[in-house]
Amino acid sequence: MAAPQRLDALAKVIRSKNAGPFEITFDIMFDDAAKYERVKASGVINAARIAEAYRIRVDDVLVCRPYDAAVAFKITIRRPVGSGDIEDRDVYGCQQHVPLTRIEIPGGR
Amino acid sequence: MAVQEIVGLAPSGSMGSGYNLEAFERGLAANPHFIGQDAGSTDMGPYYHGTGAPFLPLATYRHDLSYMLRAARKLKIPLLIGSAMTSGANENLAAMVRMVTDLAREDAMSFRMAIISAELDKTDLKRRLAREPFESLGPAGALTPETIDRCGPVCAQMGVEPFIRALDAGAEVIIAGRACDDAIFAALPILKGFDKGLSLHCGKILECAGLSAIPYDLAEPLLGRVRRDHFEVEPCHPKHRCTTVSVAGHSLYERGDPCLQPGPGGMNDLTAATFTQLDERRVKVTGSRFVPDKIYRIKLEGAEQLGFRSIVMVGIRDPIMIRQIDTILQEARERAEERFAGKGEFHLLYRIYGKNAVMGDLEPDTHLQSHEIGLMIDVVAPTQELATGIAMFTRGTLQHASYPGIVTTAGNMAYPFSPFGIPVGPAHRFAVYHLMPLKDPCEIFPMTLEEVKN
Numbered sequence: 001m002a003a004p005q006r007l008d009a010l011a012k013v014i015r016s017k018n019a020g021p022f023e024i025t026f027d028i029m030f031d032d033a034a035k036y037e038r039v040k041a042s043g044v045i046n047a048a049r050i051a052e053a054y055r056i057r058v059d060d061v062l063v064c065r066p067y068d069a070a071v072a073f074k075i076t077i078r079r080p081v082g083s084g085d086i087e088d089r090d091v092y093g094c095q096q097h098v099p100l101t102r103i104e105i106p107g108g109r
Numbered sequence: 110m111a112v113q114e115i116v117g118l119a120p121s122g123s124m125g126s127g128y129n130l131e132a133f134e135r136g137l138a139a140n141p142h143f144i145g146q147d148a149g150s151t152d153m154g155p156y157y158h159g160t161g162a163p164f165l166p167l168a169t170y171r172h173d174l175s176y177m178l179r180a181a182r183k184l185k186i187p188l189l190i191g192s193a194m195t196s197g198a199n200e201n202l203a204a205m206v207r208m209v210t211d212l213a214r215e216d217a218m219s220f221r222m223a224i225i226s227a228e229l230d231k232t233d234l235k236r237r238l239a240r241e242p243f244e245s246l247g248p249a250g251a252l253t254p255e256t257i258d259r260c261g262p263v264c265a266q267m268g269v270e271p272f273i274r275a276l277d278a279g280a281e282v283i284i285a286g287r288a289c290d291d292a293i294f295a296a297l298p299i300l301k302g303f304d305k306g307l308s309l310h311c312g313k314i315l316e317c318a319g320l321s322a323i324p325y326d327l328a329e330p331l332l333g334r335v336r337r338d339h340f341e342v343e344p345c346h347p348k349h350r351c352t353t354v355s356v357a358g359h360s361l362y363e364r365g366d367p368c369l370q371p372g373p374g375g376m377n378d379l380t381a382a383t384f385t386q387l388d389e390r391r392v393k394v395t396g397s398r399f400v401p402d403k404i405y406r407i408k409l410e411g412a413e414q415l416g417f418r419s420i421v422m423v424g425i426r427d428p429i430m431i432r433q434i435d436t437i438l439q440e441a442r443e444r445a446e447e448r449f450a451g452k453g454e455f456h457l458l459y460r461i462y463g464k465n466a467v468m469g470d471l472e473p474d475t476h477l478q479s480h481e482i483g484l485m486i487d488v489v490a491p492t493q494e495l496a497t498g499i500a501m502f503t504r505g506t507l508q509h510a511s512y513p514g515i516v517t518t519a520g521n522m523a524y525p526f527s528p529f530g531i532p533v534g535p536a537h538r539f540a541v542y543h544l545m546p547l548k549d550p551c552e553i554f555p556m557t558l559e560e561v562k563n
Contacts, residue, residue, distance in 0.1 A: 013358070019365040021151050021539045022247025027361045029354065054471050067367035069384055070357030074367040080470060082247060084154025085538040086415060086456050086489055089469045091154040099473050 008101035010035040018093040019076055021083035023062065025093075026100060028073040036071045042105050045073050053099040056080070075100075114336045115298040116141040118345075122317035122327035124148035124173050124190070125165040129329050132345035136330045137180050139345075144181050145293040146173075147316045148205070149192025151539070152363075155412035159261040159537030163194040163201055170194055171208050178209065178282070182218045189272060189283045189293050196410070197287025198262035199228040205284050210561060217563045220282050223275035225556045227264045227286030229409070231257055233553075243543035246408065256413060256540050263411035263541050268373030269309075270550035272296030278558055286554075287410065289372055290316035298335040309377045310397035311340040313370070314359055321359030322349045339395040341387065353384040356392040373408075374550060375401040404546050407553075411541030416455075418533040419496035421486040421504045423522035429514045430521055431482055434461065438484075441506040449499055455490035457499065484522070489536045501530045 008014060013029035028045070030036035039045060047061040056077060063076040081087045090096060118141035121128035125148070153164050163170070174190075181188035191197070193205035206224055213220070235254045243252055257263060264287035273296050275283045285293075291312030298308035311333040314321050319329025322344035330345040342351050360379055361367045368380040381396040425431060438459050445457060462483030465472040486503050490496035508520055547553065 017363055018152060019363050020246065021155070021542060023365050025361075025363065025365055027358065029358050031354065053473070055473075056471070063366050065367070067357070067361065069353075069379075069382055070361055070367065071354055072358060072361060072367070074361055076365040079247075082155075082539050083151070084156065084412075086536065087458060087469070088154075089460065089467055092152055095467050096471060098468075099471070102473075 002107035004104045004106050006101065007039065007103040007105055010039055010105060014097050014100050016093055016096040018083055022079050023076050024079050024096055025063075026075040026097060028075070028100065030071045033071055039073070039105050040066050044103060044105055045075070049103065050075055050077070053103060112301050114334045115143075115301055115303060117294050117297070117311070117315055117333045117335070118144045119294065119315040119318040119331045119333070120144065120146055120177050121173065121330065122147070122320050123150070124194070125169040127169070127173065127328055128318070129346060130176060133176065133180070133330045135347070136332050136345035137184060139332055141184070141186060141332065143187045143189060143297045144177050145189045145191075145315060146177060147192055147290045147293055148190055149195045149197045149287060151410060153195070155537035155539045156535070158196040158198075158264075158410055158539070159412035159414055160535060161196055161198045161200050161262050163204070167204060167208070170205065171212070174205070174208055175212050178212055178218070179216060181282070182220060185281075187276060187281055187283065187297065189285070189296065191272075191285045191288030191290065191293040193284050193286065196262065197227050197264050197285070199226055199286065200262070202226060202284065202286045209282060209284060213561045214563050219562045221280050222282045222284065222559045222561050223278060223280035223556050224559065225267065225271045225275060225283065225285040225554050227267055227288065227554055228262045229265060229553060231263065234263060237545060241546070243409065243545050245543050247542045248540050252541060252543055257411070259413035260411035260541055261414070261537070263409055265545065265553055266373065266408045266410065267554045268292050268407065268550055269296045269299050271554040271556060273300045274551055275556055276300050278556070280558065282561075291372065294333065303335045303337070304399075306377055306397040306399035307340050307394070308335050309372065309399060310360070310379060310382065310394060311335050311342065313377075314342050314356060317359065317362065319344055319346070319349065320362070321356050322351045323355050324349065339393050341391055341393050343391045350390045351392045353386050353392055356394065357382075357384045374405040375399055405550055406544040406546050407550075409541050409543050409545050410539070412537040413540040415536045415538055416489045416491050417493040417496045418487065418489050418536040419493065419500040420488070420531050420533055421500045421529050422531075423484050423504070423524055424481055425484055425522055426481045427517050427521065428480070429516065430512060431477065431479070433512050434464070434477070434482065437507065437510050437512050441503050441510060444506045445499055445503045448502055449495070452495055453491040455488060455495065455499055457503065458487040460485035460487055493532050493534075497530045497532050504529060
């Protein structure tokens, strides 16, 4: 068994961005299919884990799925506050990715 | 002989931000059938939709427009511009039309221009709302006539149909208000009988231009070729590359679901899409499939004004103060609430850079570790004067606040510049982000044709 690794040690791109003013969407992309498959097989990228990373309700995780064609995971959450609304802090939603980078992926074979 | 392909050229992913003109020339050498350019977005937040102000100075749009307009006229191919400019409301649309006519005069260009409006008449909108409620894509609560009245211009995002109608009418330059980004690029291929799913997917890739190539660059032109059973994309810069991962990855960009991408009148289903590397720089895509909805619906956008914003930005370096920052800020808040009680509802937000200003409640690192913090005192109040008054009062309180262990009694905060209080202007929130049914995809997008003669 290899040692567990953080997601940012395996993925090439971990990004966040608005998908319209009321959702934030995350793309986790890989430049190595083996690493992608390892993360996918681990099953760690799931709605419950995402909700935990952001301390939000599981219901607010709208999409969480792998997308083989892009060798990527797609995650979308409901924005706690609409883009640019009074309490908003990130109008583009492009700096909300850090909690994902720390997700621990168990060691593969 | 039937047309074998439609080649589209996207100069840049965002009009006004500039683009690589040398690469654009290379794109023109590929004999595109049209040039398409997206010029708007909700990305920059509700201010631009609420006020109708363009995101960038007009001169930057004019710069970008001048090259693509001259190129389109030289090759005698249509130029399609959507979401002019930013919100795509009528005032901005008219401003872009003026730029087009000015440039045409300067260069003695003549052409048929279609102007397509996307701003709704509010009386008509309220009448439609009274007939049936609109499904919300975000704003809480039902959409009401009062909300519509509080909004700036309300626009609808047009699909491909208004563009197709303009092309059918022989328009050589199409300037459209708010439009779906992909529709700008999908209209001509669909008009020529190519598959709607492939055309829209190719449009989705083209709308951000070089952002789907490597290196990622919004200012790098991109070519798309829609054919019978596939499309191809290729960056114009000879050293840039489209890869299966960069193109498939861009299919995800800004979209909630990787495979099911809803738009006017239906869903583009990319579940079966395949991405194939043709050579070092080109990617071929197949399998995107458009699934029409039973009811044709379009998305409405509008932002309501909440008041006026004023801010004060300062830096805090003293470690004793930083350790107690939350308590000190809370005391200043209470003083402001007491001082301005009864003056109208206001909202005071402390944005503490170095703590949680970027992520708020989503921030996992709750322990403050910075040796300095940036503080923005952000006030939204019913008038600009009151907002500035509250922000400056709070600043004054904090400047001389006393706290346990204080050593720096001459003042608590460093000001980056003078003046301290900055009136930011009106504050908005997206209040209309709803789906409205249409009988005819063009019924709320009136088109005017103009013969520009020079």
